[in-house]
Ligand code: UDP
């Protein structure tokens with residue numbers, strides 16, 4: 014079976030990671046966060062990309078797709094599974110083109126989950142996460158401003174690109190996680206994906 018993919022996009026702090034962990038508990042999807050994979054690679058002893066990744070993350074810039082896409086591809090292969098939530102990717106045109114070059118024929122894109130949330134709420138959440146000890150070097154006001162600029166300039170056009178193909182499932186993400194998840198489930202149930210029996 015060709016691996017099936019759902020891209021999960023939205024502003025920093027819109028709740029992508031939170032919703033992905035809820036989804037992966039109820040549906041048979043492996044959660045792959047591009048940001049987490051990059052942070053892992055940054056920590057890997059001997060990685061030739063560590064410093065570059067740290068600089069990009071701190072500045073809210075996007076890592077070249079060759080690095081990110083190969084981390085995602087490897088994680089997909091290592092999982093031995095066939096359904097994936099790809100959280101926080103593709104974030105710009107370089108990501109989109111790089112994915113399509115290597116992965117378009119190897120995967121089936123089911124849809125794109127898009128979490129909509131105001132900048133004020135997102136900022137508050139990320140700063141709260143930083144204050145609560147996320148340990149992330151980009152959960153501070155200066156990095157957040159840069160991350161938001163990147164999101165508005167580079168990521169929104171990617172969402173529009175998929176919207177033109179009717180692949181975007183838009184979810185309002187300003188309420189509590191359990192409430193947001195109610196809408197998320199509709200998107201998954203609509204394409205006939207079964208929940209894991211428990
Ligand atoms: N990042 C990247 N490429 C990706 C995903 C993330 O370069 O495909 C970098 C980018 O610098 C981004 C940071 O990792 O600002 C954090 O991304 P993450 O998705 O973890 O942040 P979130 O949006 O979940 O707050």
Ligand code: MG
Pocket residue numbers: 029030046048100101
């Ligand atoms: Mg995240």
